[in-house]
Structure formats: C-alpha cells, structure tokens
Amino acid sequence: MAKHWRISSLSGALLAAYFVPAWTLIAFKIMVSPIHGLYDRPNISFALFVSDHLQLAGTATVRFAWLLALGRMTVVAFFAVFLVFVTRAAIRKSGGCNEALGMALAIGSVISFAGVLMASQAGETAALRMHAAELLMMLGTVIVMLVEAPAQKPADASAGSAELSLQQT
Numbered sequence: 001m002a003k004h005w006r007i008s009s010l011s012g013a014l015l016a017a018y019f020v021p022a023w024t025l026i027a028f029k030i031m032v033s034p035i036h037g038l039y040d041r042p043n044i045s046f047a048l049f050v051s052d053h054l055q056l057a058g059t060a061t062v063r064f065a066w067l068l069a070l071g072r073m074t075v076v077a078f079f080a081v082f083l084v085f086v087t088r089a090a091i092r093k094s095g096g097c098n099e100a101l102g103m104a105l106a107i108g109s110v111i112s113f114a115g116v117l118m119a120s121q122a123g124e125t126a127a128l129r130m131h132a133a134e135l136l137m138m139l140g141t142v143i144v145m146l147v148e149a150p151a152q153k154p155a156d157a158s159a160g161s162a163e164l165s166l167q168q169t
C-alpha cells in the first residue's frame with residue numbers, strides 16, 4: 001500500500017491535517033465575532049493593516065473580516081475535497097486529487113503571502129513568522145508537485161498496447 005502513495009499526496013494530506021482544523025477554528029471565530037476574531041493572533045496582521053493603512057469604517061472592517069473567513073473556509077473546503085479524493089486508491093494513483101490540492105495551495109498561499117506582507121507593514125514579528133511558516137509549508141508542497149513525475153498508467157494497459165502495435169508477421 002505504501003508504494004502507491006505519491007509524495008505530493010502524502011505531503012498534501014499532512015498539510016490538510018494542519019490547515020483544516022487550524023483555519024476552520026480561525027474562520028469560525030471571525031464568523032461568531034468579526035471584530036474580535038479579526039484581532040486574534042492569527043489575523044492581527046490583517047487587522048492592523050486594515051485599521052492603519054486602509055482606515056476602513058466599522059461595517060467595512062466587518063465585511064473584510066468575513067471575506068477573510070470566506071477565503072480561509074474555501075481553502076479548508078478544497079483540502080477536505082482533496083482528503084476525500086486521496087482516500088480512493090484509483091483517484092490517488094492516477095493523480096486525480098491534485099487539482100483540489102493545487103487550488104487549496106494556490107488560494108492558501110495567496111492568503112499567507114498577503115499576511116506576510118501585511119505583518120511586515122504593521123511590524124508584527126510573531127504574525128510574520130506564523131504566516132511565513134504557513135507559506136513555506138504550502139510552497140514546499142507546490143515544489144514537490146511540480147518536480148514529481150506525472151502519474152504512470154497501470155502496467156496492464158501498457159502491455160496491452162504493445163501487443164496491438166503494427167508488426168509484420
């Protein structure tokens with residue numbers, strides 16, 4: 001069974017084990033109390049940047065917080081779809097689960113990169129380290145996905161096509 005797991009699938013499953021509970025909890029805190037959730041430790045860089053540089057009104061800040069929660073929940077949803085796909089051996093072997101993982105990594109990387117930029121502007125070193133660590137985890141999996149060879153067809157299909165080649169008899 002271990003020989004059928006691709007490195008990107010294993011790396012994606014480990015990332016999903018971190019991001020699904022962590023980002024779900026963060027997003028639910030924002031949904032329950034938008035301003036209080038926005039000023040929690042994982043979102044403090046976004047909150048300080050919005051309040052200092054964009055000078056948004058209260059309702060606009062709440063909308064920004066909900067948009068951030070929606071983005072995080074979108075990443076969680078793509079990771080959840082990836083986990084469902086990766087449990088099916090046929091989908092995992094063919095690499096069919098890579099699209100969901102790719103979307104989760106793309107959206108999540110954009111959110112984490114924005115967090116890095118906003119934390120550096122706000123001067124929050126703890127938030128900068130957290131967002132940079134999340135970004136590096138996601139980019140590491142992206143690199144593994146790019147370097148990893150494409151999924152191979154089953155050996156039975158290649159043997160059958162060799163018999164059907166045009167040969168002189």
